[in-house]
Amino acid sequence: MRMQVNVNGELREADVEPRLLLVHFIRDHLGLTGTHWGCDTSNCGACTVHLDGEPVKSCTVLAVRTDGHEVTTIEGIWSGTELTPVQEGFHQEHGLQCGFCTPGMIMTGTEFLERNPNPTEREIREAISGNLCRCTGYENIVKAIQWAANNTVREEVGA
Amino acid sequence: MQVPARFEYEVAGSVDEAISLLQRHGPEAQLLAGGHSLIPMMRLRLAVPEVLIDIHNLDDELRYVRDEDGVLKIGALARHRDVLESELIEERYALLGEAETLIADPLVRNMGTVGGSLANGDPGEDLPAALVAIGCEVVVRGPDGERTIAVDELYAGFYETILEPSEIVTEARVSWVPDASSYVKVKRRTGDYAAAAIGVALNMSGGEIEDVRIGMCGVGSTTLRAREAEELLRGQRPDAELYKRAGEQAAEESDPIEDARGPVPFKQDLVKVLVGRALETAVERAA
DSSP, X not given: OXXXXXXXXXXXXXXXXXXXXXXXXXXXXXXXXXXXXXXXXXXXXXXXXXXXXXXXXXXXXXXXXGTTSEEEOGGGGOOSSSOOHHHHHHHHTTOOSSOSSHHHHHHHHHHHHHHOSSOOHHHHHHHTTTSOOSSSTTHHHHHHHHHHHHTOXXXXXXX | OOOOOOOEEEEOSSHHHHHHHHHHHGGGEEEESSOTTHHHHHHTTSOOOSEEEEOGGGHHHHOOEEEETTEXXXXXXXXXXXXXXXXXXXXXXXXXXXXXXXXXXXXXXXXXXXXXXXXXXXXXXHHHHHHHHTTOEEEEEETTEEEEEEGGGSEEETTEESOOTTOEEEEEEEOOOOSEEEEEEEESSTTOOEEEXXXXXXXXXXXXXXXXXXXXXXXXXXXXXXXXXXXXXXXXXXXXXXXXXXXXXXXXXXXXXXXXXXXXXXXXXXXXXXHHHHHHHHHHHHO
């Protein structure tokens, strides 16, 4: 089936089988391997991308379902010059060890802070409860997202 | 790598078109909404639909949470997240918020839909049990028009509803606004299905339980309603002894099977305890 999807601001066209899952489309057809393919069972969240601005598990979405929609992957949140606050937070707080869960954590954390710029620790833990990490025990991931919340420059109203 | 079997893919542009596609393709066709139950089942080849009719483009028609003359109406494509974020629901139905925070995880709740949760017929889904407790009616549309079905009469068996092959769930409708409600669940870890979960909604009058409904999740081949426990509670003054008797009665009405979430006696015990806890919380909230 022919489809057209906006990925990271760029219109991509493809002819794919309807059964192709979004994670494989992103990695194998578009060559964007920053999105990781983990558990295959919608548990681990390593494959998290934004679909129309909301984080979803791309192993459980058909690629054809995104026809006419917008997908943002981990490659798409980087400006090309500076790390985003969430990325910088993972750097500052040592929020990763093996790095496998990191793209998903960053995609989830980024959208979460847009909705909730001043979260409590509990809210952060709830927000990332669909993303599994087997290395860190989550402590530094929570700190990394907290770091991003504390170090995001927001435009002041009326300034 | 788990790959679904091949299927034909159609995208419906309206509810009516979805119904005619269902009619054209017959019982081997399935609707695809959020897909977070169906796609995993297709990958495991537990579900092998010949045709998938994708209804995700029907948000304009079917994605809403609103009040109409005191009746709560939730469109079939409302996401779990929409239910969780609705102030209307937070105000009237504490148990829906409690159930929703316990359903899978936030990412799954961005995709999973209310209609899909109802139509899937999985007795381990939390939302149908919570909706049983508040007397929800499910609106379905088919080639012959619309009908409503009480949610506790929707299920014929394990993963089986009484819907006709060309009917589609369009709305969940709740007209009862109980004085208070509560949803409690025991699960092995965050994001897991329930070992057992109980939803309770009630009205109090003069210190007595005037009306009550109890929905049970994960303890039978379908979502269950504990009718006899409800009967036992009506007109009674709540105390620890009454909660205990109601829990024992509900456990009688449950019919769990042994699985990775525990053996039968354990799940029956959970029903006893959770019914008591949900009742106690709801009664406290009603005060």
